[in-house]
Amino acid sequence: MGQLNNLQVNQSYQGLLKLTDSTTGITNTLQTIQTGDGQDTPLQMSDTEVNINGTFTINGLPITGGTGGSGSSGTSGSSGSSGTSGSSGSSGTSGTGVSGTDGSSGTSGSSGSSGTSGVNGTSGSSGTSGIDGTSGSSGSSGTSGSSGSSGTSGVGVNGTSGSSGTSGSSGSSGTSGVNGTSGSSGSSGTSGTSAAALAYGSFYNTANQNVNPNTDTICIFNSTFLSSGVSRSATTGFTVTTTGFYSINYNVSVGSSANDDIYFWLRRNGTNILLSSRQGYSRTGGNNFQNLNWLLQLTANDIINIIFHIPNTTATLLYNTTPNSGPVVTPTLNVFQI
Secondary structure (H helix, E strand, O other): OHHHOOOOHHHHHHHEEEEOOOOOOOOOOEEEEEEOOOOEEEEEEOOOOEEEOOOEEEOOEEEOOOOOOOOOOOOOOOOOOOOEOOOOOOOOOOOOOOOOOOOOOOOOOOEOOOOOOOOOEOOOOOOOOOOOOOOOOOOOOOOOOOOOOOOOOOOOOOOOOOOOOOOOOOOOOOOOOOOOOOOOOOOOOOOOOOOOOOOEEEEEOOOOEEEOOOOOEEOOOOEEEEEEEEEEEOOOEEEEOOOEEEEEEEEEEEEEOOOEEEEEEEEEOOEEOOOOOEEEEEOEOOOEEEEEEEEEEEOOOOEEEEEEEOOOOOEEEOOEOOOOOOOOEOOEEEEEEO
């Protein structure tokens, strides 16, 4: 209270406490303790009890009692005049108090009438902190919260393939079925036609045949060794009676008076056959052997001639009855159907 010395009421009422009805003082009816400027505090007092509207704590821990029944409301007191604000008091040293046992809940008294607001009293010094009280019992469980929204679906990876199972044992063999009856014999097929015999012919010349230079000369065959379906056409060529493919082979020895090129080709029905020409070479004083082959597709009754040509000198297609060895050397023509 020393801080209020020499202060006017209008300078110190805020720091004072007062009853709601400052005219009667403390009665048997609970009255709210107010600040000097008429603000209600949580504290209520009467002749017989003290009540706190709020939480009573020791060292920050609330001490709660059972709830009493509500008292009847008192009439409101008139507001007191505002007192002057008092200066703040110095803080006291912290005390160490022991925790008291919980008291039983008292019955609630009826509410007193509101007193007029008193002037604010000066702030009291802070008490020392009490020791921590024992922990209160656990409160009842709260109601369950609403279900949360569903999470997004996960994407799992594929598992590895399992190992192959062991092979099962083989089943026993079934019994053999009975033999079916024999089917009836099919009808005989018609007899095929006999293949026609292939044609052939072999011809030769029994005399020397002289050839002039730069002249197309038909080779002569005046004799038949054997033939079937192929025949000599006079002495200048051969003819066939059956259409088909034929192999033609001509062997001849050529003598010449000088070294020169020699040529052979085929003529069909008086016309030279394209790509049938063959080229050789004849030396002076020698017998130059030529072995010529052709493959032709002929039509029945075609007449074929072998043509010989030497550009610059005379030549002879030789028929030699006295060779150095072996039998007679003669120009030979062989024709085979294939």
